[in-house]
Amino acid sequence: MSGAPSGEPAKPARRRGRPARAEAAEGPGARERILAAARTEFAERGYDKTSVRGIAKAAGVDAALVHHYFGTKEQVFAAAIELSFAPALTMPDAIAGGGETGAGERMARFMFGVWENPVSRQPLLAIMRSALTNETAAAVLRGLVERRLLQRVAGELHVPDPEFRAQLAASHLIGIAMLRYVIKMEPMASADLEEIVAMVAPTLQRYLTQA
Numbered sequence: 001m002s003g004a005p006s007g008e009p010a011k012p013a014r015r016r017g018r019p020a021r022a023e024a025a026e027g028p029g030a031r032e033r034i035l036a037a038a039r040t041e042f043a044e045r046g047y048d049k050t051s052v053r054g055i056a057k058a059a060g061v062d063a064a065l066v067h068h069y070f071g072t073k074e075q076v077f078a079a080a081i082e083l084s085f086a087p088a089l090t091m092p093d094a095i096a097g098g099g100e101t102g103a104g105e106r107m108a109r110f111m112f113g114v115w116e117n118p119v120s121r122q123p124l125l126a127i128m129r130s131a132l133t134n135e136t137a138a139a140v141l142r143g144l145v146e147r148r149l150l151q152r153v154a155g156e157l158h159v160p161d162p163e164f165r166a167q168l169a170a171s172h173l174i175g176i177a178m179l180r181y182v183i184k185m186e187p188m189a190s191a192d193l194e195e196i197v198a199m200v201a202p203t204l205q206r207y208l209t210q211a
Contacts, residue, residue: 031069033059038070038080043126047077047137077130078140084123085144087114092152095208100158104169104205108197111173115181116193128182145170157208169207172200 037058041050052073056063070076094110095103114120130137150170154162176196179188188196 030059030061030065034061034066034069034076035079035083038076039084039123039126042077042080042130043123046126047130047134050077052076074136074140077137078144081123081127081141082144082148084120084127085148087117087120088124089148091149092156095153096156100209102205103208104203105197105201107169107204107208108173108200111177112193112197115177121181125182128178159209165207169204172203172207176200 034055038050038055041055041058045054050073052066053063055076056066059066066076070079088111091107091110091114095107098106115124127137127141131141132138150163150166153169154166157165159165176188179185180191180196181189183189
């Protein structure tokens with residue numbers, strides 16, 4: 001029968017899926033440190049140049065611990081962008097909050113408000129750049145936007161083809177965001193936000209409410 005040699009204490013069993021070195025390196029708040037490091041690494045390096053090993057080094061943990069908490073690099077990216085995208089995920093509530101009247105304006109103001117805030121803008125810029133250059137990153141972002149944002153918006157609409165209408169509205173806003181915040185094309189980049197909202201809101205209203 002196998003086991004510890006006679007006279008030697010048995011070694012304590014490790015928890016399944018957590019290597020010994022990872023346990024020793026974990027410390028308090030390891031998951032949060034990994035997630036914060038992942039956001040920074042993806043923002044600074046992009047999806048292609050970011051590695052699980054690099055995230056682990058930045059977080060001060062063993063790479064095995066990153067895999068333990070999040071799995072693959074794709075899954076780490078998904079968790080990181082969900083955290084970065086969190087401010088935008090409450091948009092469906094903002095749109096539905098006042099009924100159909102003014103829904104287009106509320107949608108525009110909410111989304112541009114997220115982009116205008118430097119704290120929430122920087123992670124979004126990193127996400128957009130990664131999605132534009134890597135299909136895996138694009139697929140992760142596509143799934144998040146569809147599942148957590150557009151499906152909820154569509155569920156509040158009382159128009160034909162609500163999913164398509166929600167996508168049309170989102171594409172309008174994303175196009176403006178690309179020109180204003182990513183490419184920084186003039187005159188869009190320096191245009192007064194109130195002017196943009198005034199011109200965009202009626203179109204969004206038509207998408208969201210007119211049969």
